Amino acid sequence: MKIDRRQDGDAVRVALTGELDLASSDEVRSFIEAALADTRPARVLVDMDGVAFCDSTGIEALIRARAAAVAQGSRLELVNVHGIARTTLEITGVLRLFT
DSSP, X not given: OEEEEXXXXXXXXXXXXXXXXXXXXXXXXXXXXXXXXXXXXXXXXXXXXXEEEEOHHHHHHHHHHHXXXXXXXXXXXXXXXXXXXXXXXHHTTOGGGXX
16 A cells, blocks of 8 residues: 645645555555644545545444544545445445544
8 A cells, every 4th residue: 555645725735655555554554543632624535536446444444444533623525535435435334433
């Protein structure tokens, strides 16, 4: 998993490239939580354009990161979600939590 972060107005954009699964989910969650702590943004935009796959551990990481954002008064949004990752998030009902 490749993770990049950049400031985007009042938001922090976290761009993911690779598979969001057991091997990368802890790293992604920790990265997002660090971005929240470092910058205390109004929003965190998780750009999933480069995510080819997302399993249940990836979903859990996103939900935990969202909870961390909400706890500090921020919002976590998923953007550019497509393909199998989008299908997985839609079928589980999780995508609506992030839009």
